[in-house]
Amino acid sequence: MPYLNMSVPLSRERLEVDTMRIRHPRLRTFFQQKSFLVQNVLTPKEMQAANIVVKTLTMNKMNSKDGLRMSFDKPLGSTRYMSNFERPAVLRQYFGLKAGPELVYAYGSGSGAKTVGTHPDYDCTREMTEEMAILAKCIEKRLHYLRKHCHLMPNLTFSLNHCTVLFYFHKKKGASNKMLAFHTDNVYSVNGKFLHGKNSQKENTPTCVVTIGGSRFLQFERQVTSVNPKTGRRKWMRSFVKSIELHDNSLFVLDPSDECPEKFLLNTLFRWRHGVPSFRKKQRVSVALVFRSVTDVTLLDSMSNRPGPSDFQNEPTMKSIAEAHRTLQELFIGWNDHPCT
Ligand SMILES: O=C(O)CCC(=O)C(=O)O
Numbered sequence: 001m002p003y004l005n006m007s008v009p010l011s012r013e014r015l016e017v018d019t020m021r022i023r024h025p026r027l028r029t030f031f032q033q034k035s036f037l038v039q040n041v042l043t044p045k046e047m048q049a050a051n052i053v054v055k056t057l058t059m060n061k062m063n064s065k066d067g068l069r070m071s072f073d074k075p076l077g078s079t080r081y082m083s084n085f086e087r088p089a090v091l092r093q094y095f096g097l098k099a100g101p102e103l104v105y106a107y108g109s110g111s112g113a114k115t116v117g118t119h120p121d122y123d124c125t126r127e128m129t130e131e132m133a134i135l136a137k138c139i140e141k142r143l144h145y146l147r148k149h150c151h152l153m154p155n156l157t158f159s160l161n162h163c164t165v166l167f168y169f170h171k172k173k174g175a176s177n178k179m180l181a182f183h184t185d186n187v188y189s190v191n192g193k194f195l196h197g198k199n200s201q202k203e204n205t206p207t208c209v210v211t212i213g214g215s216r217f218l219q220f221e222r223q224v225t226s227v228n229p230k231t232g233r234r235k236w237m238r239s240f241v242k243s244i245e246l247h248d249n250s251l252f253v254l255d256p257s258d259e260c261p262e263k264f265l266l267n268t269l270f271r272w273r274h275g276v277p278s279f280r281k282k283q284r285v286s287v288a289l290v291f292r293s294v295t296d297v298t299l300l301d302s303m304s305n306r307p308g309p310s311d312f313q314n315e316p317t318m319k320s321i322a323e324a325h326r327t328l329q330e331l332f333i334g335w336n337d338h339p340c341t
Pocket residue numbers: 164166180185209218246274275276288290
């Protein structure tokens with residue numbers, strides 16, 4: 001598949017000027033949660049930047065400098081490594097701002113790459129592209145606006161230095177709908193203490209998700225826990241689940257305080273988890289650009305470790321990886337032909 005050239009060159013100055021014209025946001029808040037959703041959040045120029053991020057990754061050759069990177073993951077509970085282009089799970093790519101000559105900011109020591117179980121030879125964080133860095137600044141400006149005018153997000157003393165790009169799509173016919181299990185982005189003790197050793201996201205900072213392309217349902221699970229009087233142990237249990245639809249050009253802001261255990265009744269705590277446990281649209285790709293503020297750093301990916309363990313890369317594996325990539329490219333080309341639904 002040839003790489004498509006960008007039709008309109010981006011100008012950083014034009015984008016920044018555009019960002020200053022913040023329109024009145026279409027804001028949606030949720031009962032009992034501090035997280036919120038803003039529809040139609042990006043200006044046309046910013047949408048163009050977001051589309052360039054997706055197009056560049058999707059349409060370039062796989063494992064090239066700008067294209068999608070293959071990895072092999074062994075998620076929790078699994079016994080063997082499987083390619084990220086073969087697993088039904090959402091496909092992820094990691095990008096961080098530069099943190100030093102050879103270093104980039106990284107997400108993964110708490111709830112990112114380690115729980116995904118990525119093989120160390122393939123654990124790859126690249127430097128954020130210019131478009132990602134511009135979008136991160138745009139979101140920060142939106143958050144300041146929302147704080148001033150809507151009294152959301154009390155803490156804004158951080159910068160968004162990491163971007164995970166998530167591709168939700170069916171990699172082959174008959175693939176499972178399972179994509180992203182319920183989880184919390186931040187790890188707290190039951191007393192509500194932020195556990196620094198288990199988090200790479202900065203304390204008290206949000207997860208900011210821009211959706212591009214087809215919509216998907218983000219689900220929230222409210223969990224409750226109480227102490228078992230006999231054993232003295234706590235167990236989290238589902239109380240209920242609700243979902244919201246994330247449309248093209250929306251910004252979902254996950255307030256970390258929703259994930260922090262909070263007293264509900266005597267001896268009872270509750271918290272929210274989130275996930276995209278199911279993605280049913282076989283003819284669509286939904287992309288999440290997930291911006292965070294992180295404290296971890298890692299060596300800038302040099303690809304020098306590749307191709308890595310040869311037993312992963314047999315003939316049938318390489319064939320199905322190439323087919324999944326082609327499927328994604330076709331879905332991406334198709335999304336301009338029909339409305340983003
Ligand atoms: O796709 C989404 O909107 C959710 C992403 C997410 O939960 C995560 O990156 O932790």
